[in-house]
Amino acid sequence: MKRFIWLAALLAATGAATGAAAAVRPPAVGAxxxxxxxxxGDRFCLSIEVEKDQVQTVVFPEFSGDGSDGIELVESLPVDTLERRGRLVRLRKRYVLAAFEEGDFALGRARVLYADKNVVDTLRSDDSLFLHVATFAIDSASRSIYDVKPQKHLPFRLAEIRGYLVWGAAALVLLAAVAWVVLRLLSRSGRSVRTLFRPAPPVPPHVAAIRALEALHHRKLWQNNQHKLYYSGLSDIVRTYIAARFGIGAMEMTSDEILTLLRRGELVPPKSATDLAEVLRDADLVKFAKAVPDGERNEADYLKIYYFVEETKRVAEEDAGDPEIDGNHA
Structure with a gap:
């Protein structure tokens, strides 16, 4: 009985050792x-097969394929799974290569990088790989080598461009018809061809200023605590308007210089000059003294600039103005 127990324990230990060895057995590599x-110049296929445990990791080699060694990589195909047996997996990686030099090539043994837990190793195939590249023989004694023959010029035939001529004529007829229709429509409306290419008239200064003011109002800058940007926009809009309306360099002048020039020449009404002075003063306080006006002051300054533009615009420009800007500013 003791002998039987000892034999069973020996067999169990041997089986456990065999199982542990199988569990850590490295993958098998073939190529x-x-x-x-x-x-x-012909192509050939290099195949590398690996049989491994599903928990093991292998990395197939990458070829530079630059042709410096006489062999060039044409295509690297994805890894295929050929077979699964329990925990074992058989993988295959194929490379399509081409050889451009004559001779015998010793490709060596295929190498695969292997990693399993704390083990990192390079595995190689059992057999070395060889490739024979042959070239064609030229019998210069019985055959002569000639240069490439020059291009042969064939006589020109009208049939070769008949299609282009037909479609070109059709396009010309279509363009002539379109031109005739356009001229008829212009003559009925009392206009001429020159009106089609006449540049658009310049936008009057007060129209451009009102549009800029409305765009600034829709941005809601002071409502988001961007007072400096808001007053910089007001100042730039009114300075641009004054420069275009009165022909003075308002963009390069200080606020006092602008007001002095407008009042001295009596270019604007006294009330408009006073409103402009208040807005420019508030703008300077916000930009240079970091003042923060309240919402009522911000809206009031906007309206002062709006009415300043309306009260100082040219009377002759009213007909050329934008019909959509007729008192709409809020």
Missing amino acids: RVAPDSIGI
């Missing part, structure tokens, strides 16, 4: 070249 004999 082959098909075909192993080719003509120069």
Whole structure:
């Protein structure tokens, strides 16, 4: 009985050791070249197969394929799964290569990087790979080598461009018809061809200023605590308007210089000059003294600039103004 128990324990220990060895057995690597004999410039396939445990990790090699060693990589195919047996998996990686030099190439043994837990190793195939590249023989004694023949010039035939002529004539007829229709429509409306290419009239200064003011109002800058940006916009709009309306360099002048010039020349009504002075003063306080006006002051300054533009615009420009800007500013 004791002998039987000892034999069973020995068999169990042997089985456990065998199982542990199988669990850590490294993957098996095999490789082959098909075909192993080719003509120069032909392609061949290098296949690398690995049989491994599903928990093990392998990395197949990458070829530079620059042709410096006479062999060039044409295509690297994805890894295929050939077989699964329990925990074992058989993988295959194929490379399509081409050889451009004559001779015998010793490709060596295929290498695969292997990683399993704390083990990192390079595995190689059992057999070395060889490739024979042959070239064609030229019998210069019985055959002569000639240069490339020059291009042969064939006589010109009208049929070769008949289609282009037909479609070109059709396009010309269509363009003539379109031109005739356009001229008829212009003559009925009392206009001429020159009106189609006449540039648009310039936008009057007060129209451009009102549009800019409305765009600034829709941005809601002071409502988001961007007072400096808001007053910079007001100041730039009114300075641009004054420069275009009165022909003075308001963009390069200080606020006092602008007001002095407008009042001295009596270019604007006294009330408009006073409103402009208040807005420019508030703008300078916000930009240079970091003042923060309240909402009522911000809206009041906007309206002062709006009515300043309306009260100082040219009377002759009213007809050329934008019909949509007729008192709409809020």
